[in-house]
Amino acid sequence: MKSAITHLLLLPLLLSILNSCNNLESKSSTVQDLNDSRLSESISQTMLFFEKSIGISSTMSEPDKFKHYDEFRLEMRAYFEGQEATSFPFDFNEQRTFYQTLDSYFFSNTWSLGTVQFGPEPTKYISINLKAESDVMSYIAYGEVSDFIQYYVKTLMAAGDISPTNVGHIALTLKKSDLVNPKVRLLMALHFLTINDQINRRQPL
Secondary structure, three states: OOOHHOOOOHHHHHHHHHHHHHHHHOOOOOOOOOOHHHHHHHHHHHHHHHHHHOOOOOOOOOOHHHHHHHHHHHHHHHHOOOOOOOOOOOOOOHHHHHHHHOOHHHHHHEEEEEEEEEOOOEEEEEEEEEEEOHHHHHHOOOOEEEEHHHHHHHHHHHHOOHHHHHHHHHOOOOOOOHHHHHHHHHHHHHHHHHHHHOOOHOOEE
């Protein structure tokens, strides 16, 4: 994965991103706010698990939470740049238990299941994919959002899942000032939980 983020973006993907821009702009959001109690609850659960995984407790002050988010941002940048041999802080067994607490609609609406191959034979395994057209991504992309969010969502829509471009974008261009935005924090949670699942899930097809 570290080498993947250093690859140049292929021309077809660039073209597909450009073609998807109008689609994103014209797509009416299915979730304009968090009046949907099921979505709101699922987002809260996701954020609590993500924040707990990166060392944030519910009793922390906002400045302390912000400090942890920024430390995590810098750790992930160093990891993807190959500067440090750190690892993701998420326990995958705990993550799978967390899935069981989520509303089933939220899970199936947010992630899809695909396949990936590993090994010399190779063996097919189930892989989780982050959907671009879901209620939670519609919420993230709704209204006036930052260029950072717009680019991530458009790239996700073009590729159909987290691509090396998304990985590089969130690892290398995420700034400290972006972290004040709750939607950026939510996007981080979905992004890194998905990647952690893709790294650790070895469920044969």
